[in-house]
Amino acid sequence: MKTQNLIETTDLTKQYGKTLCVDSLHMQVPQGAIYGFLGPNGAGKSTTLKMILGLAKPTTGSITLFGSPLKEKNRIRLLSATGSLIESPSYYGHLTGEENLHILQTLKGCPKEDIDRVLCIVRLEEARKKKVSHYSLGMKQRLGLASALLGFPKLLILDEPTNGLDPAGIQEMRELICTLPAEYGITVVVSSHLLGEIDQMADHVGIIRKGRLVFQDTMAKLHTHATQQIALRTGRPAETLSLLRRSGLEVTKEDDYLLIPMTDDNRIAALCRQLCEQNIPLYRIEKRENSLEDIFLALTGKETSL
Amino acid sequence: MKILMLEFYKIKRRKIGLTMAAYLIAQFLWGLWALHDPTPQAQAQGFLSLLYYISVLDAVMVPPIMAVLASRLADIEHKGCMYKQLKTLRGSGSLFHAKAVCGLLIITVMFAAQYALFILLGYMVGYQGHPDAAHYILSYGLKLASNSVLFLLQLMLSMLIANQMVPLVTGLCGSLLALLLTLVRTYSFLPWGGNLSGTLVTMAWNDDTQNAVFSYRLYSPVELAAVGMIFMWLVIFYAAGRILFSHREN
Numbered sequence: 207m208k209t210q211n212l213i214e215t216t217d218l219t220k221q222y223g224k225t226l227c228v229d230s231l232h233m234q235v236p237q238g239a240i241y242g243f244l245g246p247n248g249a250g251k252s253t254t255l256k257m258i259l260g261l262a263k264p265t266t267g268s269i270t271l272f273g274s275p276l277k278e279k280n281r282i283r284l285l286s287a288t289g290s291l292i293e294s295p296s297y298y299g300h301l302t303g304e305e306n307l308h309i310l311q312t313l314k315g316c317p318k319e320d321i322d323r324v325l326c327i328v329r330l331e332e333a334r335k336k337k338v339s340h341y342s343l344g345m346k347q348r349l350g351l352a353s354a355l356l357g358f359p360k361l362l363i364l365d366e367p368t369n370g371l372d373p374a375g376i377q378e379m380r381e382l383i384c385t386l387p388a389e390y391g392i393t394v395v396v397s398s399h400l401l402g403e404i405d406q407m408a409d410h411v412g413i414i415r416k417g418r419l420v421f422q423d424t425m426a427k428l429h430t431h432a433t434q435q436i437a438l439r440t441g442r443p444a445e446t447l448s449l450l451r452r453s454g455l456e457v458t459k460e461d462d463y464l465l466i467p468m469t470d471d472n473r474i475a476a477l478c479r480q481l482c483e484q485n486i487p488l489y490r491i492e493k494r495e496n497s498l499e500d501i502f503l504a505l506t507g508k509e510t511s512l
Numbered sequence: 513m514k515i516l517m518l519e520f521y522k523i524k525r526r527k528i529g530l531t532m533a534a535y536l537i538a539q540f541l542w543g544l545w546a547l548h549d550p551t552p553q554a555q556a557q558g559f560l561s562l563l564y565y566i567s568v569l570d571a572v573m574v575p576p577i578m579a580v581l582a583s584r585l586a587d588i589e590h591k592g593c594m595y596k597q598l599k600t601l602r603g604s605g606s607l608f609h610a611k612a613v614c615g616l617l618i619i620t621v622m623f624a625a626q627y628a629l630f631i632l633l634g635y636m637v638g639y640q641g642h643p644d645a646a647h648y649i650l651s652y653g654l655k656l657a658s659n660s661v662l663f664l665l666q667l668m669l670s671m672l673i674a675n676q677m678v679p680l681v682t683g684l685c686g687s688l689l690a691l692l693l694t695l696v697r698t699y700s701f702l703p704w705g706g707n708l709s710g711t712l713v714t715m716a717w718n719d720d721t722q723n724a725v726f727s728y729r730l731y732s733p734v735e736l737a738a739v740g741m742i743f744m745w746l747v748i749f750y751a752a753g754r755i756l757f758s759h760r761e762n
Contacts, residue, residue, distance in 0.1 A: 256761075296597035309522060313601040
């Protein structure tokens with residue numbers, strides 16, 4: 207059975223003046239997924255998420271939410287099943303955490319008990335009576351997540367939710383996000399410029415570069431692109447190349463090195479023996495890893511921090 | 513209604529009432545100081561003159577007060593980046609409408625309190641007779657309309673522009689413009705001239721008796737058009753604010 211996509215965008219484009227921020231984006235977020243939306247700063251992640259939430263109007267293209275096309279007329283109805291945390295957490299600094307949640311709970315029309323539940327989930331029960339202006343950045347971020355969780359929506363859109371958190375807070379946030387689909391049936395879209403973060407949380411990933419989606423699939427599929435190779439440097443590369451090819455190996459040249467696919471230890475030993483028998487000096491034999499980072503950097507044009 | 517109630521809930525601890533009260537108390541104290549020893553002629557037309565004084569004072573002092581009120585209502589969302597959150601839950605138009613109604617209710621109460629204080633002042637300084645209810649009610653209505661114009665203009669600016677210095681400076685400039693207008697003529701088509709256009713009383717200076725003579729105003733057609741303009745501005749600023757805020761991207 208085909209999984210329903212909660213979000214689908216078709217040719218989604220956003221242009222500010224002459225600047226193209228999002229370019230013909232085809233995004234598909236399956237139900238029940240944690241979709242990591244990955245890309246360097248300024249790649250168009252926030253703009254895309256804002257368009258999905260109706261905060262920015264697409265220049266061209268369309269968005270389908272929960273199977274219905276997103277229009278101004280049905281925007282609020284469709285978004286009633288959505289929670290969001292965009293860029294920085296939203297709050298009223300002069301009100302307490304609880305009062306902030308009361309406002310959003312009233313607007314969302316969800317039960318009052320949800321306030322206690324979400325405060326418990328984000329571990330802010332003790333700070334509920336404290337003014338939000340006195341909260342730390344991490345607490346504000348957690349309050350933002352609590353606000354997004356009110357009403358336990360079907361879809362949660364989180365834009366860089368770990369921004370400003372300390373390492374322990376980041377870990378805590380990740381663990382919390384990972385539990386949401388299983389415990390509450392929430393589909394999560396989480397954006398980040400950090401590959402490691404998405405790798406630890408998401409099961410689906412979309413990689414955006416300069417407004418274009420350069421990769422979209424499962425994390426498992428992305429991992430399959432992470433290959434390992436053996437690099438050889440010898441004194442007579444031309445002869446080595448023909449020897450390797452005669453052995454049935456696929457060989458690529460990179461600078462002074464010859465690269466062959468990762469193979470078992472016995473075959474490597476046999477290759478070394480053959481090189482010695484033909485008096486070809488073997489200077490170096492190395493294991494090369496084309497890691498997830500390499501793939502990401504290749505896809506995003508090395509414009510990111512890892 | 514739910515959103516309107518939330519607007520009042522949101523302005524908890526914002527001390528908006530205190531700002532309004534401070535303005536009214538300052539006016540009341542000024543009145544006590546300036547009018548405490550009236551001449552017999554001033555006593556005779558005291559309640560009439562009060563309508564004139566209120567209008568002139570408000571023409572100059574209300575623009576920055578409206579700027580402060582609108583800013584206090586709107587900047588809570590700017591400070592905490594709440595507009596983007598609220599716009600995912602409610603239509604932008606209804607958010608502007610709720611803020612507008614909330615502010616208009618506050619100024620309705622504020623100007624009612626102002627009239628009550630000035631009537632009290634009249635009795636305290638010993639003015640003769642009683643205020644003319646019909647003229648006071650009409651004057652109150654026009655005042656409410658002309659200052660609602662200023663409030664809606666300021667609210668539009670405060671909701672559209674995150675930097676609240678812009679609307680505040682607009683309020684101060686409006687105040688200076690109104691001061692200039694009070695020296696030139698008794699009506700204006702500008703939003704800041706509403707308090708003058710809506711004045712029901714005029715003052716003439718009698719050089720022989722060295723006294724001010726107050727009388728109800730006979731509106732010329734152009735002055736009536738200026739009063740009509742107040743209501744035009746009301747519609748223009750409400751519609752402009754609502755439309756511009758709805759189209760603003762976050």
